[in-house]
Amino acid sequence: MAMSRLDTLIERFRNKTISDEEHAELLSLLSREEHARTARKFFREIMDSQSGTEPIFSARESQQLYTSIQQTIQSKEETQPVRMFPIWKWAGVAAAACVLFVTSYWLMQPREPKAITTVAETKQVLPDLQPGNKNKAILVLADNKQIVLDSTNAGLLSLQGNSRVRKEENGQIIYESGDLSGKPVAHVYNELYIPNGGEYSLVLADGSKVWLNSASRIKFPVTFTGNTREVEINGEAYFEIAKDKTKPFKVHFNSSTVEVLGTHFNINSYDDENRQAVTLLEGSVKVANGESVYARTSEDKTVILKPGEQATLFRKSQTAHPISVQPVDVEQAVAWKNGYFMFVDEDIKSIMRKLARWYDFTPVYQGNVDEEQFGGMISRFRNISDVLMMFESTGTIHFKIIPGDNSGKGRKIIITK
Structure with a gap:
């Protein structure tokens, strides 16, 4: 050709x-x-x-x-x-x-990290904020022991139930099933918590892979038993589910559920967002919105997604159809996993919520900043000044960085028109 x-x-x-x-x-x-x-x-x-x-x-x-x-x-x-x-x-x-x-x-x-350049002018700002860490997380074991993964060496971390927990050289956490400790296999759960400024990935006992974005959490059994494989999340996570026709995989988030057999999908369910989204990249998933209090039947709360579709779930929806399905650019949904921020017609408050989770700061608004919408793409691994320059270049919005103390406490960005 x-x-x-x-x-x-x-x-x-x-x-x-x-x-x-x-x-x-x-x-x-x-x-x-x-x-x-x-x-x-x-x-x-x-x-x-x-x-x-x-x-x-x-x-x-x-x-x-x-x-x-x-x-x-x-x-x-x-x-x-x-x-x-x-x-x-x-x-x-x-x-x-x-x-x-x-x-x-x-x-x-x-450029020098502290220099911000706009189309019209050059000006100096306060010290920059560094991007987050791809291997920053805390693993909470069944006995509530906490392991700070970004400061823990690779190797065997723990025996949980009948699984061995291991950290790879690349930082990934892997659960390997097997009769290792003689402890009961049922009802042994671990949690992986990702703070602001972190990302992490793990391999569950069935071989399914999970990537978690900043300010996210997953609770999962160290070994899957029974007729289903079930986990709980809060925040944002991307899944690649190992196929097992005998054991459907269910992800619970807030009051909703995604059910699959083997597929790739992304869930965005942050508490500070007014909507949740499930985006399907491969396979097929069933999405059920359990938060609807006005749905007439169970069918009104359930949809089947095809690849390239996104289900938007509205919290406490007052309509009979609490799930909206539309085709989307899936690259936008998983841009965070691939190392990018991708904004499409977003208001600045929505954008700043995403930036705040990754750069770990508190946004402070002065005046009315809700009038404009923005779009664009930039690496997540640039300093915050690079990202803010993208918006300042439009001449419609401005930022001031408050770096906080040496521990990062008190970090703020002031947003004005």
């Missing part, structure tokens, strides 16, 4: 054989709506390969891409009204990512 012109230009970009004229053509093609998916993949590749020593795009190149996108938006507006946001609502996540790299091409350039 012959390569498309866009694929050819991307390949030349990778090989550093692209001419100035072809570079301009590449930027123009990436700005087109029909190439949104390719653009997203291209920019993610750039972020993953960024060395931190050289800018990917010069100011001139970024301006070319900016102009191309603006022209596309203006053309689209002539036939269909499009609401404008500080980072445009246009062609989904990929376009938002494009615009992010245009208005904020400096995110790809080396």
